[in-house]
Amino acid sequence: MLGFTTWEPPLAPRWVGLDNLSALIGDPRFGRAVLNTIVYGLGTVVPGLAIGLGLALLLGGVRRGGAVLRTTVFMPAVIAGVATALMWGWILNPRYGLLDGILGLAGIDGPAWLRDPAWALPSMMLIGLWNVGINVVVYLAALGTVPRELHDAAALDGAGAVARFRHVTWPVLLPITFYLAIVNAIGASQVFTPTYVLTGGGPDDATLTTALYIYQTAFAYGELGYASAMAIVVFVAVLALTAVGFRFGGRRVPYLGAES
Amino acid sequence: MIGDRAGARWRLLLAIAIAIPFALPVVWLIASALKPVDQFYASPPTLLPNPPSLANIVGVLELVDVPRLIANSTLIATLCVIASVVSSAVVGYAFATLPARGRRPLFAILIATIIIPPTVAIVPQFILFSRLGWVGTWLPLVVPAMFGNAFYIFLFRQWFRNLPAHLFESAELDGATPLQSFRHIALPLAGPAVAAVGVFAFIASWNDFLGPLVYLRSPDTFTISLGMATFQGVHVNDVHYTLAMALIALIPPILIFVVAERFLVRGVATGGWRA
Numbered sequence: 001m002l003g004f005t006t007w008e009p010p011l012a013p014r015w016v017g018l019d020n021l022s023a024l025i026g027d028p029r030f031g032r033a034v035l036n037t038i039v040y041g042l043g044t045v046v047p048g049l050a051i052g053l054g055l056a057l058l059l060g061g062v063r064r065g066g067a068v069l070r071t072t073v074f075m076p077a078v079i080a081g082v083a084t085a086l087m088w089g090w091i092l093n094p095r096y097g098l099l100d101g102i103l104g105l106a107g108i109d110g111p112a113w114l115r116d117p118a119w120a121l122p123s124m125m126l127i128g129l130w131n132v133g134i135n136v137v138v139y140l141a142a143l144g145t146v147p148r149e150l151h152d153a154a155a156l157d158g159a160g161a162v163a164r165f166r167h168v169t170w171p172v173l174l175p176i177t178f179y180l181a182i183v184n185a186i187g188a189s190q191v192f193t194p195t196y197v198l199t200g201g202g203p204d205d206a207t208l209t210t211a212l213y214i215y216q217t218a219f220a221y222g223e224l225g226y227a228s229a230m231a232i233v234v235f236v237a238v239l240a241l242t243a244v245g246f247r248f249g250g251r252r253v254p255y256l257g258a259e260s
Numbered sequence: 261m262i263g264d265r266a267g268a269r270w271r272l273l274l275a276i277a278i279a280i281p282f283a284l285p286v287v288w289l290i291a292s293a294l295k296p297v298d299q300f301y302a303s304p305p306t307l308l309p310n311p312p313s314l315a316n317i318v319g320v321l322e323l324v325d326v327p328r329l330i331a332n333s334t335l336i337a338t339l340c341v342i343a344s345v346v347s348s349a350v351v352g353y354a355f356a357t358l359p360a361r362g363r364r365p366l367f368a369i370l371i372a373t374i375i376i377p378p379t380v381a382i383v384p385q386f387i388l389f390s391r392l393g394w395v396g397t398w399l400p401l402v403v404p405a406m407f408g409n410a411f412y413i414f415l416f417r418q419w420f421r422n423l424p425a426h427l428f429e430s431a432e433l434d435g436a437t438p439l440q441s442f443r444h445i446a447l448p449l450a451g452p453a454v455a456a457v458g459v460f461a462f463i464a465s466w467n468d469f470l471g472p473l474v475y476l477r478s479p480d481t482f483t484i485s486l487g488m489a490t491f492q493g494v495h496v497n498d499v500h501y502t503l504a505m506a507l508i509a510l511i512p513p514i515l516i517f518v519v520a521e522r523f524l525v526r527g528v529a530t531g532g533w534r535a
Contacts, residue, residue: 016420065272071521072279075286078517078524080467082485083506086492090499098288130285132419137525139374182375188378193469197489211379218383219474229378242375 020229030230032205033213036121041188043125049177049185052135060143070140074133081193088127089114089198114198117206124207127194135180142176143169150211184244189238210234232256286510293317293367293500293507294334300500316504323501326508328480329487334512336401336483337465343405344412344461345454351408352416353442357428367417374410378470386474396477403460412457418452420446423460455523466513
């Protein structure tokens with residue numbers, strides 16, 4: 001309801017109907033924030049699923065040292081977002097940072113990352129992808145449920161590794177992949193901490209995400225009604241995304257389906 | 261067989277190569293925080309401190325009351341753990357065992373709340389809590405945990421469903437109320453689920469940033485995350501102190517992680533985790 005009011009405390013909310021929504025359509029910063037968030041989502045969710053699956057397949061075959069590797073890959077997920085952001089901020093520092101230091105060894109003059117409008121958003125995706133360990137753990141658990149006899153039978157019938165993956169493993173992983181895609185996409189639509197801590201949305205709004213813009217509008221500019229209208233738009237988008245995800249694969253997802 | 265073994269070795273090598281990007285940033289954080297200032301601001305950078313120094317840690321402890329921030333975070337997280345475990349276990353038990361009508365649609369609605377993103381909820385929530393006069397206190401950070409969380413409830417429900425039903429039926433025949441059979445039979449058997457939810461709730465609360473940022477006002481109530489972000493905003497040119505603080509902040513969650521990793525991993529595997 002608040003999305004249809006103008007409310008700048010301490011004034012009382014006043015009903016403005018659809019004015020906020022039409023203002024949103026004409027707000028270039030909101031458009032930029034939506035675009036950035038979509039790019040961030042595509043740039044983290046798709047590679048995140050691919051890397052998660054790839055690592056799980058690799059780690060699933062490692063016997064000795066597998067537990068240590070799994071722990072290493074998963075650990076970033078327990079580190080506080082602010083600490084992660086500060087750590088990456090220093091890695092990406094163009095003068096003293098680790099990444100440009102390593103690139104320098106290879107003779108490459110690295111970009112200024114967070115200070116470069118072209119590289120700031122990709123830097124955020126890199127930080128986001130560092131948390132891919134959750135996907136690895138979910139995929140590893142799913143791989144454990146693939147019946148071994150099916151693999152053996154397929155191998156006896158002369159199926160190669162690729163054919164076995166396609167016809168035996170993948171059907172088990174498909175619903176998990178849909179589930180992870182939905183959860184990761186919702187997560188990506190919420191990215192806030194690294195942009196707030198490291199860039200404040202800059203340079204030139206290059207890392208302004210919808211979550212950050214909602215926060216700034218509500219709590220820095222004090223326009224609660226306008227912020228609510230944005231929140232409604234984001235929520236409807238997330239809802240639509242989830243509905244699409246369900247339509248394609250959700251019915252087979254044991255976690256989100258009705259009774260299992 | 262020999263081919264298999266060689267293949268396994270290649271996979272191990274490849275897996276280690278892939279693990280490096282996950283470990284190196286943390287190594288870099290630890291190493292940087294322990295560098296003397298002249299090595300910290302060296303260009304090109306060096307990886308390891310030579311020799312390691314505690315100067316940054318000592319220095320930041322003089323500037324900021326870090327123990328206070330850690331204590332605040334720990335206290336808030338502990339309250340959240342207790343509130344989450346109790347509320348989610350009760351609700352999960354009810355969903356698992358009570359034959360109430362309308363259980364299925366209620367459960368579906370509960371699971372649907374998973375997709376309500378926190379940044380969407382923050383504005384209406386803020387308005388609610390400011391009407392209650394709770395802004396500036398820890399209440400907005402702790403009280404919501406008393407109402408459970410869909411994912412934790414789901415975890416408990418799965419756990420209780422897998423217990424043999426006759427346990428509760430015989431208790432009921434002996435005249436136990438549902439609450440009694442929950443307390444005396446179900447809960448003592450739910451150790452691993454309690455551990456998983458406890459660890460999740462601790463880490464989620466410890467890592468929360470948006471909540472403290474929106475609701476806390478006075479620096480002596482800040483959490484470590486909010487304290488770090490505020491410090492780096494004020495001391496932009498003292499990155500050596502900021503990273504020392506980040507290193508200190510890393511210790512409690514990593515300790516918990518090391519102690520409880522298996523519960524955490526099992527919990528993630530059974531339902532995914534919304535980070």
